[in-house]
Amino acid sequence: MLIACWSVKGGSGTTVVSAALGLLLSRDAAGGALIVDLAGDVPAALGMAEPPGAGVTDWLAAADDVEVDALARLEVDAAPGVRVLPRGSVHEPPTARVEALAGALQADERPVVADCGVGPGFVAQALAAAATRSLLVVRPCYLALRRAVAAPIRPSGVVLVEERGRALSRADVEDVLGVPVRAVVEVDSTVARAVDAGLLAGRLPAELERGLKNAA
Numbered sequence: 001m002l003i004a005c006w007s008v009k010g011g012s013g014t015t016v017v018s019a020a021l022g023l024l025l026s027r028d029a030a031g032g033a034l035i036v037d038l039a040g041d042v043p044a045a046l047g048m049a050e051p052p053g054a055g056v057t058d059w060l061a062a063a064d065d066v067e068v069d070a071l072a073r074l075e076v077d078a079a080p081g082v083r084v085l086p087r088g089s090v091h092e093p094p095t096a097r098v099e100a101l102a103g104a105l106q107a108d109e110r111p112v113v114a115d116c117g118v119g120p121g122f123v124a125q126a127l128a129a130a131a132t133r134s135l136l137v138v139r140p141c142y143l144a145l146r147r148a149v150a151a152p153i154r155p156s157g158v159v160l161v162e163e164r165g166r167a168l169s170r171a172d173v174e175d176v177l178g179v180p181v182r183a184v185v186e187v188d189s190t191v192a193r194a195v196d197a198g199l200l201a202g203r204l205p206a207e208l209e210r211g212l213k214n215a216a
């Protein structure tokens with residue numbers, strides 16, 4: 001199962017949602033879960049040291065004889081039952097191998113969550129197209145919703161990162177985008193503090209657990 005998380009505006013909460021989903025899914029998966037980091041913030045969000053070696057963008061930039069099996073050798077341990085495939089060092093990776101990557105991640109026996117970052121760029125589009133679920137992480141923000149409507153792909157569902165006092169409701173978001181809101185996560189200072197302190201992996205805040213339990 002591949003879940004692709006993406007956004008249309010920076011700072012929406014995509015990395016936090018992706019990391020939390022990976023942690024939650026790992027609890028019920030005997031073989032653990034994998035978080036694929038295409039945006040570069042997942043290790044920091046999980047409170048890990050920056051992985052020093054190559055990552056998924058290096059694999060995308062590698063020659064054709066570097067096979068999909070090589071991806072597993074790039075993974076690092078993040079938490080009990082959770083591995084991260086780090087972003088790596090190639091700034092704008094070539095796209096010729098993106099479909100092979102998407103196929104390999106979708107075929108993985110573990111639940112796989114990809115933090116596709118803001119865009120969606122070409123890599124995110126290919127992963128979203130192959131994914132079991134393509135989740136747009138968005139705040140109830142008019143400017144973000146305009147961008148989402150104009151995006152080159154349509155998500156299969158929305159994770160709404162809800163801020164108190166906003167005029168736009170869940171129903172407005174569903175109405176504008178024409179897809180269901182699968183999860184609502186409140187903006188909660190305990191979440192921000194857990195991320196800042198590097199404690200997300202050790203003690204997942206209750207708000208993330210409650211909000212995301214039906215997202216996958």
Ligand SMILES: Nc1ncnc2c1ncn2[C@@H]1O[C@H](COP(=O)(O)OP(=O)(O)OP(=O)(O)O)[C@@H](O)[C@H]1O
Nearest residue numbers: 010011012013014015016118186187188191192195
């Ligand atoms: N539910 C939440 N409650 C409170 N703060 C949150 C929540 N989700 C994310 N944040 C905070 O908001 C900021 C942005 O979150 P995050 O990095 O996950 O967004 P992003 O969409 O991945 O951003 P980018 O576009 O830079 O990749 C961070 O400081 C994070 O700690």
Ligand SMILES: [Mg+2]
Nearest residue numbers: 014015039041
């Ligand atoms: Mg991010």
